[in-house]
Amino acid sequence: MVDLRSDTVTRPTAAMKAAMFEAPLGDDVLGDDPTVARLEERSAELAGKEAALFVPSGTMGNLLAIRCQTRLADEVLLHPDSHPFNYEAGGAAAFAGVQLRTIGGDRGMVDCDAMRDAVRGPDPHFAPARLVCAEDTTNRGGGAVWPLERLDELGETAHSLGLRSHLDGARVFNAVVASGVPLARRLRAFDSATFCFSKALGAPVGSVLVSDAATIALARRMRKLLGGGMRQSGLLAAAGLYALDHHVERLADDHRRAASLAEALTALGLEVVPPQTNMVYVRVDEAPTWQEALDAEGVLCFATSSSTLRLVLHLDVDDAGVAQTARAFEIVAAQRGLTRPGA
């Protein structure tokens, strides 16, 4: 099987597991796990922020960012394709008590003019907009990388409107590698950001929230409140440290494989969104039936809508996996009378 459902499906390598087993541990809720402390310090430094908090998931990181930078019945502006709006189980409503208001933009990127239009005056009818969230790379936006000037413009415009800004950087290292722009520079205009070790970086569990010291101190208490305080979590943080040392530069391999898969599928006559990072989106009729047919040919992927398939390249897919995927598409396309196998 070639599993292209997500980059979350990777298994820790033997070397990563060895790093986990060898890590010095303590009780992180009591503040004395040295490996978690090292990962938090390193993450804050890489991100150019004052402090960081290790959390079990990207979902919890985003929720804490929202909870700690808003008040009850505030409004949070984000893209209709964003992760908190689509896939975080309504947590922002349940645990932060905020209203999510969607604002548009191309390829999953929030547009500054749409943000200006959405921010309303002090009339008591309105929920006050307090925070804008962006996503880099954009997941449902095709794995797109924000141009640096747009990131800066978003953060600066948010501040000029009196809003704070959060970047969901679940895959921000893909953006760092694809753009060649260091993490701290990409995050410069943002008040907070999350990034995930458990996606393209290949760790089994874990994300961080980075921000100023006061926001992280509040997030630490809120993490406990949500049941996210973890004890000997250095075992997991060690995987994150290993990933930062060994799995960042190799993301370029995933990007190269995504480009070569896109090329092969385009050659079959399929409509493919040109990939910028590790995600390949293919437009087909009746996407769920393609998902099933590809599954039967040994390729797992997700239909993200009735007309879209998403394939995600990662650490556990090599060049042979790309070739096998292209072959499976060729067979399924031929079954549907779109091309002939071997054509």
Ligand SMILES: Cc1ncc(COP(=O)(O)O)c(C=O)c1O
């Ligand atoms: C863009 C984005 N943000 C946040 C998350 C949430 O991460 P987690 O699955 O660790 O909660 C995901 C998960 O895939 C994601 O794609």
